[in-house]
Amino acid sequence: MSVKPEHTVRRNGIYYTPAPLAKLLIEGSIRESNVLILDPACGEGALLKAAATKCQQLARSQDQNSEFHGCDKLKHNGFPNGIPNSHFIQTDFLRHQASRLFNVIVMNPPFLANARIAEKDRRDYRTRFAQICDLEMKADIWAYFLLNSVSHLRPGGGIGAILPWSFLQAEYAANIRKWLAQHFRSIKVLVLTDDHFQHTTKRVLLVWLEGYGESTSTIELGFSEGLSHDCRYEQMDVDIWQSKCLFRRFGDVAGILNECLSKHGFIRFGDIADVKIGIVTGANKYFILPTHSEMCHQCPKTTLVPIITSSKSLKKLTVDDTGEHSLLLKIPAPAPPCFTSYLRKGRRKEIHKRSHSIRREPWYRIDVGRMPDAFFHYRVSLIPFLALNTGGFQSTNSIHRVYFRAANANVQRWAQISLLSTIGQLSLEASSKVYGNGILKVEPSSLNESIVYFSQSPVPDKIYRLISSLILSGRKAEAVAKATQLLREQAGLPKRLLEKAEAAVKKFRQHRL
Numbered sequence: 001m002s003v004k005p006e007h008t009v010r011r012n013g014i015y016y017t018p019a020p021l022a023k024l025l026i027e028g029s030i031r032e033s034n035v036l037i038l039d040p041a042c043g044e045g046a047l048l049k050a051a052a053t054k055c056q057q058l059a060r061s062q063d064q065n066s067e068f069h070g071c072d073k074l075k076h077n078g079f080p081n082g083i084p085n086s087h088f089i090q091t092d093f094l095r096h097q098a099s100r101l102f103n104v105i106v107m108n109p110p111f112l113a114n115a116r117i118a119e120k121d122r123r124d125y126r127t128r129f130a131q132i133c134d135l136e137m138k139a140d141i142w143a144y145f146l147l148n149s150v151s152h153l154r155p156g157g158g159i160g161a162i163l164p165w166s167f168l169q170a171e172y173a174a175n176i177r178k179w180l181a182q183h184f185r186s187i188k189v190l191v192l193t194d195d196h197f198q199h200t201t202k203r204v205l206l207v208w209l210e211g212y213g214e215s216t217s218t219i220e221l222g223f224s225e226g227l228s229h230d231c232r233y234e235q236m237d238v239d240i241w242q243s244k245c246l247f248r249r250f251g252d253v254a255g256i257l258n259e260c261l262s263k264h265g266f267i268r269f270g271d272i273a274d275v276k277i278g279i280v281t282g283a284n285k286y287f288i289l290p291t292h293s294e295m296c297h298q299c300p301k302t303t304l305v306p307i308i309t310s311s312k313s314l315k316k317l318t319v320d321d322t323g324e325h326s327l328l329l330k331i332p333a334p335a336p337p338c339f340t341s342y343l344r345k346g347r348r349k350e351i352h353k354r355s356h357s358i359r360r361e362p363w364y365r366i367d368v369g370r371m372p373d374a375f376f377h378y379r380v381s382l383i384p385f386l387a388l389n390t391g392g393f394q395s396t397n398s399i400h401r402v403y404f405r406a407a408n409a410n411v412q413r414w415a416q417i418s419l420l421s422t423i424g425q426l427s428l429e430a431s432s433k434v435y436g437n438g439i440l441k442v443e444p445s446s447l448n449e450s451i452v453y454f455s456q457s458p459v460p461d462k463i464y465r466l467i468s469s470l471i472l473s474g475r476k477a478e479a480v481a482k483a484t485q486l487l488r489e490q491a492g493l494p495k496r497l498l499e500k501a502e503a504a505v506k507k508f509r510q511h512r513l
């Protein structure tokens, strides 16, 4: 295996497929011995090697005329060594026009998240693939690889791909899944719940698409911890496939949440609140200072904004002024003389040249925005919750800011209780993404989509305080149980529904942690 410098690996998303994983992908991709096969990002050829072995097995003693074509932006050791009838082209696949069509395409596209693709390339890809489907500007590179590979595929051909979980989880991916359902006869997905790559914990799944040119008749989804097909595949409805299909696996999640919405007075959180990411300074160490720092004593109070910088500040149902916080420098423009030397220091450190600074005018004037009514976790391993901002803080972008729209104190408290309850946790698990290390990533859109009980009646103060103190003392599971019980009584939730919801939450957590 070639060892490439760390920056080359990261810039090109190089993670070679281990042989057992390659074998599993190929098992489902090749059914006949004579194939014309392409790997558009072949690296050292792990997938093509597995494909060649499979073709040999299928051919037995007969001649086999398969051709194995690899494309890669870079040269890697190992390919095409030992693969008969192999061909290599060194080029950027996303700029590569099809000169011939293949009947099988296998791929493990570069692990390159959206943020690592140059903006001009993203714009260019978006425009080029717009006719197929709109990916907005948020797609990771796998999406463009998948779409571009289709233009290299013969009618009737198939694709086997190793893709990140975002294929099922990302919002933009719904458009791709929809398009696939219109253009492939069968779709099969195996979600791998363990880590299978060296040097990354990124979770992947295997996708097999067959019968290019026909619309879908079967969609199947299976989950496997190890590397095997020995799991139960579930048939999936095309409507679910085009929406948030992954969650179908965990009991009838959509059914549970819909029942709460239609029969028990729940609404979407986004109906009563706006969720915004926290303040992005681009240089927290420079703009955010400890309260005791000398600089904070020198500048006018009006230029210091109390701010929380970590979700560790979310310790109970309120964030009050007894908690730890820092101070954000809200430097006005033109800057008063007390900032002159501090700004000089910033320039010396080239803070003014940073990507966020160059988008501001002048570079040091941070858009603080309105004070939020509440905060919510952005990344969390277990039990996210909503904490009211009673201390008058702002937050950095590691914590979401929540602004209620015409929601009085009772409505706000019921939102807190219901998000903490099993139902709220289920809707958050169902609409959020998961990082490789099992951390739940609650995007503003996930929080907007989650469901809360809407009521103007007061939340019993004693129970509210009890729940808050349970969270504070680290007994979050008990807090969830209390919140769920309170909600059950208030909203008349049937026991059956709560049991189903609890089982579904448990499954989500088993698969992500």
Ligand SMILES: C[S@@+](CC[C@H](N)C(=O)[O-])C[C@H]1O[C@@H](n2cnc3c(N)ncnc32)[C@H](O)[C@@H]1O
Pocket (backbone or CB within 6 Å): 012, 013, 014, 015, 016, 017, 039, 040, 041, 042, 043, 044, 045, 046, 047, 071, 072, 073, 074, 076, 091, 092, 093, 094, 107, 108, 109, 110, 111
């Ligand atoms: C995740 S690795 C997979 C390699 C190989 N298919 C395997 O399964 O082991 C992704 C590969 O994509 C290549 N790559 C990155 N950007 C590319 C591009 N624009 N066009 C073609 N190959 C690219 C990298 O050099 C790397 O070899």
